[in-house]
Amino acid sequence: MVEILIDEDACVGCGSCVDDCPNDVYKMNEEKWKTEVVNADDCMACLSCHEICPAQAMTHKDIHVAKRLYIDRRVNHVLERMI
Amino acid sequence: MVKIALETLASCSGCEISILDLHEDLVKLLDQAEIVYGPIIMDVKEVPDDIDIAIVSGSVRNAENKERLEELREKSKYLIAYGTCACYGGITGMADLYTSEEVTSRTYTDNPSTEPAELPNEVVPELLSIVHPAADFTFIDGFIPGCPPKEQLTHDILIPLINDEAPDVPKKSVCADCQREMEHVEFDKIHRRIEGDPEPGKCFLSQGYVCLGSVTLGRCGALCTSAGIPCHGCGGPALDVLREPSHDIYNGVIKRISHISKMPEKDVEKQLYDIGHVIYGFVIGSTTMEDKQVSLIPQLVKK
Numbered sequence: 001m002v003e004i005l006i007d008e009d010a011c012v013g014c015g016s017c018v019d020d021c022p023n024d025v026y027k028m029n030e031e032k033w034k035t036e037v038v039n040a041d042d043c044m045a046c047l048s049c050h051e052i053c054p055a056q057a058m059t060h061k062d063i064h065v066a067k068r069l070y071i072d073r074r075v076n077h078v079l080e081r082m083i
Numbered sequence: 084m085v086k087i088a089l090e091t092l093a094s095c096s097g098c099e100i101s102i103l104d105l106h107e108d109l110v111k112l113l114d115q116a117e118i119v120y121g122p123i124i125m126d127v128k129e130v131p132d133d134i135d136i137a138i139v140s141g142s143v144r145n146a147e148n149k150e151r152l153e154e155l156r157e158k159s160k161y162l163i164a165y166g167t168c169a170c171y172g173g174i175t176g177m178a179d180l181y182t183s184e185e186v187t188s189r190t191y192t193d194n195p196s197t198e199p200a201e202l203p204n205e206v207v208p209e210l211l212s213i214v215h216p217a218a219d220f221t222f223i224d225g226f227i228p229g230c231p232p233k234e235q236l237t238h239d240i241l242i243p244l245i246n247d248e249a250p251d252v253p254k255k256s257v258c259a260d261c262q263r264e265m266e267h268v269e270f271d272k273i274h275r276r277i278e279g280d281p282e283p284g285k286c287f288l289s290q291g292y293v294c295l296g297s298v299t300l301g302r303c304g305a306l307c308t309s310a311g312i313p314c315h316g317c318g319g320p321a322l323d324v325l326r327e328p329s330h331d332i333y334n335g336v337i338k339r340i341s342h343i344s345k346m347p348e349k350d351v352e353k354q355l356y357d358i359g360h361v362i363y364g365f366v367i368g369s370t371t372m373e374d375k376q377v378s379l380i381p382q383l384v385k386k
Contacts, residue, residue, distance in 0.1 A: 010259035012286065014266065016342065033264070054265065054297035054339065055258035056323065072328065074371050078170075078218070079326055083163075083225045083240050083250055 002043040003061040008034050010057040017049040017058070025049075085245045088134045089121035090155055092148040093175050093214070094141025098166040099123045101231035102138070108238050116245050134159035136244060140166040140231075142175045142368055143215040147208035156221040161244075163225040169217040170228040171319045172368015176214045179367050179384045180359045183210050213386055214368040228300055230317035230365065236302050256321040257296035257314050260305035265289055270344045273354040276313060287313040288343050293361060298324050298335040316365050320372060331377045333362050359383045 004025070013033040018026045023042040026035045026049065035057070045063040050056070089099055099121065105112065118124070119131050130151070137159035143149050156162055167173035178186050187210070191202045217223060227240060236252060243250040253259070265286035274291045281287060287294035287308065294313035296305070300321050307314055316332065324330045337355070341348045359367065363380055366372045373380040 007255075007259070010255055012258050012261065012263070012265040014286075014343075016267075019267075050323070052342070054256065055261075056255045056321070057259065071326070072371070072374065074374070075325060075328075078226055078371055079322065081223060081225050082254065082322065083227050083252065 001041055002045050002063055004037045004040055004043060005059040005061065006035060006037060007055075007057045007059070008032070010055040011035055012055050012057075014054065016052040016054070020048055020052045022046065022048070085116040085135045086119045086131075086133060087116050087121075087245075088119055088130065088137045088155065088159060089123065090130075090137065090139045090141075090151060091123050092139060092141030092152060092169070092217070093144035094166065094168045094173070096123050096140075098138075098140035098168075098231040101166075101229075101234060101237060102241075104234040105238055105241075106234075108234075108242075112241060112245065130154050130158055132158050135161065137162045138165045139163065139217055140169050142168040142172050143211065143217060143220060144175060144178070145208040145210050149211070149220055152217055152221055161224045162221070163227060164217045164223045165227050166232060167228045167230045167317060167319050167365050168368075170226045170369075171366045171372065172214050172216045173230060173365050174317075176216075176366070176368025177360065177364060179213050179386075182385045183212055185385075213384065216368055216370070219370055228319035229303065233303050233306075235304075253302055254322055255301055256323075257299045257301040257303065257305050257308070257318065260301045260303065261286075261296055261308045262305070263287070263308055265343070267343050267345075271346055271350070273340070273351065275356070281311060281313075283311065288340055291344070293336065293340075293355065295332065295336060295362070297321070297339050298332050316362075319366060319369075325371070328375060329377055331372070331375050331379075332366065333358060333379055334377055336362060 011034045015028050017035050018028055025039045025043045027038040029036040049058055120127050137155045164170045168175050187202055191200050239252050240250040263286045266289045268289045270291050281290050292313045295316035296314035298321050299314055299316045300318040320332055324335055337348050337351045340351045367380055
């Protein structure tokens with residue numbers, strides 16, 4: 001099972017992850033108007049929610065991210081040294 | 084004592100002022116560190132040896148900038164590219180939208196607001212053909228984008244660095260700091276920033292304004308959007324945009340607007356205007372952003 005953390009301060013309540021998740025992992029919390037994880041068991045760590053979230057509000061813990069086939073060496077240099 | 088050097092290349096010197104904006108914390112910083120070089124705040128001309136942390140702001144526009152940068156690299160242990168100009172070319176990079184001749188003639192021989200003068204050719208350093216961020220010429224140990232990096236961020240980074248600790252600061256987009264509420268609203272017209280009165284409390288994108296918040300590295304406290312101004316992208320690309328080869332500021336904004344408004348991406352693209360300034364304004368000088376296959380920067384730059 002994947003543990004998903006939501007940064008509620010960052011979440012802008014757009015509901016994009018709720019629409020986008022293929023496995024209905026997220027639901028809008030109607031009171032707080034923030035996204036909420038309701039179905040973490042079904043998460044397959046496709047990370048499409050990371051892609052769609054404007055505020056980078058979610059973190060998936062302990063997942064294996066497949067090594068990307070192409071990452072520019074110069075881009076990596078900047079990413080590693082970004083403070 | 085940790086020896087710090089501050090250098091301003093082609094920039095507005097706002098980055099150095101942002102370090103002075105530490106106010107009382109500057110005193111705390113100076114307990115452990117000594118500023119040994121910083122032409123903008125002290126009377127010093129030559130770069131001393133054995134610098135521990137060199138903080139370079141501004142882009143490399145002429146031969147002198149390049150020489151200074153290389154000298155600082157040689158004489159320092161840890162070199163920081165401080166501010167968006169040093170990291171991505173920043174606002175100075177917009178000079179790349181014109182040729183060097185166009186830029187110089189506009190300033191000297193063909194300036195409509197002053198008496199025309201001849202182009203100086205003595206004692207001034209030679210202009211490079213395009214604007215470069217610092218990383219184009221030398222090895223950088225740390226990147227801190229921001230225009231300028233805000234004082235709290237500078238404080239949270241510099242104090243640990245001086246104590247030889249790793250700084251722990253957020254790396255999320257501007258949306259993470261923004262208090263406006265994003266909603267999915269159908270619309271078919273994108274407004275220019277000068278049109279109408281944006282509603283407070285509601286996301287600019289949901290109102291049809293071009294806001295770069297979701298594709299821009301934040302840590303600025305979303306100052307502009309809380310003051311009613313859409314994000315101009317001064318923090319450089321968000322790390323997701325930088326990391327993925329298929330992501331770019333331009334296609335990121337188009338996808339976001341199309342997703343919120345249900346407008347076809349093609350229609351959004353048709354309505355975006357002056358992308359050299361509005362979309363790529365702060366990264367046009369960046370080689371890393373230019374080299375992405377999806378980037379439109381190569382079409383805009385005049386070399």
